[in-house]
Amino acid sequence: MNPQTAALVRDSWAEIVPMRKQVCTGFYDRLFQRHPELRPLFKGDIDRQTGLFVTMLNTVVSSLENRDPVIPLIKAVGARHAGYGVENADYEKFAGVLLDSFAAALGERFTPDVRAAWLEVYRQLADTMRQGAAEALH
Numbered sequence: 001m002n003p004q005t006a007a008l009v010r011d012s013w014a015e016i017v018p019m020r021k022q023v024c025t026g027f028y029d030r031l032f033q034r035h036p037e038l039r040p041l042f043k044g045d046i047d048r049q050t051g052l053f054v055t056m057l058n059t060v061v062s063s064l065e066n067r068d069p070v071i072p073l074i075k076a077v078g079a080r081h082a083g084y085g086v087e088n089a090d091y092e093k094f095a096g097v098l099l100d101s102f103a104a105a106l107g108e109r110f111t112p113d114v115r116a117a118w119l120e121v122y123r124q125l126a127d128t129m130r131q132g133a134a135e136a137l138h
């Protein structure tokens with residue numbers, strides 16, 4: 001990932017982290033409002049889920065310029081997602097909702113460049129998770 005993109009993601013994430021509770025609550029509210037069919041997949045406590053999701057994004061943001069060491073971890077999370085009943089197309093639903101939640105939190109600081117940078121990171125992450133899910137089937 002080019003250093004400019006990585007910096008946009010890192011800086012905006014640093015702004016989101018102190019607001020993570022509200023951002024994540026907004027995220028799940030939006031997700032279930034727009035895609036109610038996803039709600040039954042979540043069987044556990046949403047607060048705990050939120051914490052795990054933020055930890056995962058922290059890991060991803062910390063390794064933007066050195067992804068190789070975290071790829072096995074991301075693939076393993078992807079393989080578990082197949083077990084939760086998550087399908088490939090669900091990752092696209094997640095993407096739009098995640099970006100809109102960041103936009104709501106950051107307002108005009110969520111510029112088109114920041115959005116594009118996050119989209120790139122999310123796509124890589126989702127592709128690696130889906131790859132992990134596919135490999136687990138073989």
Ligand code: HEM
Nearest residue numbers: 038041042043044052053056080084086090091094125126
């Ligand atoms: C690429 C972005 C995603 C990341 C980083 C992510 C991260 C996580 C993490 C860290 C967990 C905790 C359990 C574990 O590690 O296995 C989890 C659980 C879960 N995720 Fe994701 N996830 C992503 C995308 C999705 C998508 C697209 C869906 C589709 C609906 C989804 C649905 C779930 C469900 C259903 C659980 C289990 C929750 C429960 O048992 O209540 N995730 N996710």
